[in-house]
Amino acid sequence: MLVSFAREFHHLAEALSGSQTLEEGLILKLASTIRGDVCDEDTVRQVLEMLADAARQVEWRDIFGQAGLLATCSHSLHPEEPENTLKQKLRLIGNCCADNDSNRDIVIETECYEKLTCVTTAALPLQPLVMVVIFNFMNEYEPAQRHAFKHGLVDLVTKILHEEDKNQPLAIEYALRCLELVLQSDIPLGDKASGLITLLLGWATYPTIQFDIFYIILSCLLALHKEEYTEAFNSDPSPVLNYIKLMARLQYWEDQLSNDPELPDEIDKEDVTRLIRGSRSSTITTVSEISASESFQDQFPTGSAFLNSIVQLLASSDSTLLTCAALILGNMARDPETCDALIREYQPHLSLVNVLKEQTQIGVLHAVGGALKNLVIGSPAIRESVIQAGILQYCHKFYLASVMVEVQHMGLSLIRILVAASPGNAECLFLPLEHDASLSAIEHILQLYAKNTEVPIRMEIGRIVVSILREAAKLPSTHPTRISLQHKTSDMSPLILEPVIDMLIQDKWPVVASEGWFALALCVQTPRGASAVADLTLPERFFQVLRQAIYQKSDRSNFPELTPPEKPRPGPEHLDSKASTQSQKDRENALMFLSGFLKHNTSEAPRNYTTLLQRFLDGQEVTDALIKETLGVN
Template sequence: MASIDISNASVALAGSKNASQQSAAAKALGFKPSIEEVLSDLPELSGSSESSSFPQRNSETLAQDEQEKMFRALKNVLDNFEPSDDSESPESFDLKELQSSLEQADADARRGERNAGPLQNVHTILCKLWSVNSGLLSQAAEALANGSRDPSWRFPIGQSGILKFFLDVIASKEQVETGLLLHSLRLIGNSCADTDENREIVVKDNYTLAIIRHFLNPDIIHVAIPVIYNICMDYEPAHSQMAANRAAYIILSLLKDGAIPENEALLGFAYDLIELSSEQAAGVENSPDGIIWLILELALHEDIVFEQYSSLVNSLSAYLDKERFQNACIVNSMVEKTLSVLERSFTIEIDTSSKEDVQNIAQLRLKINTSLAEVSASPLFAEYYPLDSELSKTLKSWVVADEDQLQICACVMLGNLARSDEVCQTMVNDLKIHEELISVLNSDDARGAVLHSVLGFLKNLAIAGENRLTLARAGIIPAVSRLWAYDSVPQVQFSASTIARQVIISSMENIARLLAPLSEDPDSPAHQRTYLSLLLALFEKTDSAPIKTEIGRTVASICRTVSPKARDGDAEASSLLEKLFKLHEGVANPVGSMITQTQWPVVRSEGWFALALMATTESGCVTVVDCLRNEEVMEVLKTTMAGEPPSSEEGTETNQTQVQKDHGNALVLLQALLKNESDVLPIGYRETMEDLVKNHATRLLDGSQSQDTS
């Protein structure tokens, strides 16, 4: 950002009608200290007006005419004028020395140079004018401030000690007239513009705090804020110090109370400083909890413009990234206002023809939603905002809102509430919220991000076992089946696959729904295809290992529920098992993907168990053999039968119990295949499997003999 030129301009103040009432309301919250309290907690300046280089006022005397000659000589040089005849009068040693210095400075300026040496005596004269409490010091400050607008003056002003002098003026604990303070600030701001050497002088003794204290002076706030802005721009040490000195909280408080002039440029600087402070860790850590309240109040103000709203939302996001502010937001009932800030994003005026504005508002909504997701993930959230709260009712209404980000917000926050079976069952049985969620899945208008958030919420609801039947009866399987072809957003496909697995767990009724024909018309080709067929089609198309694994787990879950019942003579289970193998060629292949994946050993074990269950029936044996044609699956089988972890897990602390469990399931699989294969094994496969079983028996015998020998 470019630095600004601080001219000698004045700005009219515009007060707030309800400022006192608003301040009282904020104080009543108990977590919003006053500006004075905030400042009192900050350390004193390292440098001060009592330092040895800065004299006491009224410690000397000087004739008025000598003061005036000093001032005229100083001003003439700064205005690049030739010295006047009066300035040549050798009436005092100080005046002659000053004239000589300023003549040299003026000569340097004519050559395009600025030498700090001749300005040393300017600093001496300034100290003299201060010590005699001269009324001309304010005019001298104005002349120097005007000169400092010329970039070539800036470095010499700092090097000569003039900058330090005026820093001590604004930091003085003595009563200083407004004019002198104003021009001192102007000089500081102008001489620090794009001049890091001068900024270092300011930061070294924490003079940013002295400047910030002047925010409370209504006569000079319009200069003090731009001065801090100039010092901080593109200079991280000042940026960090300003933030640590709680400038954001102070500016926000002043804005809330209507104490900052209604000037577009000045307000722009103020809101920029608020946002800049939130980018610094020190600014966030040092801020009172009540800064959230101030940001929210201003963001919801009817007169807020987009640029200001943007700065506030960016700041809000930075604070709500921290647990302390998340908790403060919850316990002080500010989550509702945060929701309102999200709503406000849809009514605030932006330039819709500006691509930048359109992108910015989208990013701001995303940031608010991210913050609300973090807030609602806190354990405190459910305590302060139960299901029967007004906030929860608002969120429920947003599930079917017209705006994507409102829908996403509702699903994420309510989904975070759905963390216990009791709450999930209440949401389904009493609030019927699953019906609205499923209607969104069936909508042709819902976009990927909305679908993903809806599916995430439904996944939470499906964790409660008693909800699974209700969800399935409401049509969740047909609804998610539409999304298995949603290949533009793999996360949607994955979540939709996960829900299918969740709802069929231990449920014959829901498995029957998954294996139901796509068409009831027996003459339709879709009659021979099921919802599981669509899921298997996704398995063949996708390159996503997590999706493949999830589909495999769905097949494994069917086998785990149906196979034992079919073995016990359950007619329905036998019918479902026949459908599973008759209508779904290659149904064991997804289970093979569970075995070859290496991320979750427990999932691999689940896969071996499922294949073993399949192989216990003649119809299942055929599809298992088809799965074992995959060289990768066969290689893992050989390793498992050898009692070793997969090669990808060598050198890791693989759970030996898990390895033994896998070995046992693989052995059951082989024995079942050799018993039931009915000539379906390809040439060579039977011999390989027989060898694996024989090797297993040999190792057992060798182990037994070794044990006897010992």
């Protein structure tokens, strides 16, 4: 202890180490010393150091705040004062603010925060300490967080992230922690957000970044992934490059943690796993949104270095990179011109089929299926080459994704589109699978039908059957493929036609029901087809909807034809017209079904079916009671 200090404050050390009280006279002398009124610089520094050390204890923080010492220190803080003195003042302020809201209010009232931000520029060596002080001030106290935000915290963090050496992480860590506090408070960032995202992505993808900093960055990015913030990338999609790199870093850290699970004490492994998975999900969503923007194709046209690298990612074994690559390609494949250009340049449909061969991860399947579907819709000429590439050997992976109905539906929808306008592809559905010669692709699909109760899935399976029947009917009656398809379909009855009956008896999608009437009308135009229908166990509801179709007394008349959501919906008058036209087609197809079945059926069909169907064709009344009586329903 210096003599000059001992002479004036001989009992300060004793007071600070004893009971938590300070005499009024001592408080006045301490305040004077902190201001530098009567003591030399070295004495001021030593007093401040003793007070800062004492403020590590919770009890002293309240006393220093109530005694006015914290306010005095805040008022007297000047960026230009000697670094050692400034350091101890920062320590005293920071320690007093730790878990003490009343002291934080003092910092706000004395406008100390504004001075702290000046110190970061005037005394660069103290920048890490200043950020720790600001963190203590803001931590778990929303008024302090809002005060810091109002007085330029985001600009301060941005400045530090731009300037700080990545190998000097303390200032970075606490700057990020402060930003995280603001983001967790849902304080709107406005136009500052997109710049922050870009900056954070740069840090997150830096190869030697420490995990504790990477962890905070992920938390910040997750909070920033809101539509109002990321929509800025619709006009400037360049950050997608770093998002792709981020996906690789996420996988790197996940692998590192699984091999070496040691983490800092304050970080829980379950929290890390949850954060990484959440970050991956939000990153994929953001990449999808950016790549769907109109400006994306302008900045990254076919043949660009970036798009070349995206296509090359399809050869990766990293499921997250594969997902991103497939999403980007799928979003680009929105019009025939782009699809044709992509196929000419890259043949991506073949690479995507190969991904299906190697991958089972649901997210990858969903993205790849969507990309293939868009490419086939945009460039129908590739249908045959996609089938030839072996997609039917791997489509069962879609069907096994029972935890995600959207993936099952994606796979089925893709099959339906591949069969459309391609009788050859339809016939391929009946060929034995390489991995299980006892099954064909259509049998795999019908197994899914038998096990699945989801109505959209069952409807899509029915639509595949309709596509098969339609493609067969397009060919001349003597064409070998037509004959083959008709024989194979009838040989698989009744199971293959049950989904068609499901299409008819549902009342949610009239257009789907109309497809069912069309399919039944086609099916019974041959004796084999009529016999296949005769093998069905037709439910009571079937005869009720048959009656509705024929007599046009439909309880579904208020269900207009489905209109894709992205197209303007027509007015009521147009809807009524379309519904009327569709009802007339349904009636015609239902009558064709009746006449075709009664004419061509040569099997020992149940007499009750034949009786009811004949009454319908003859225009006789068929009541619910008669249907029940004829079917033997109680």
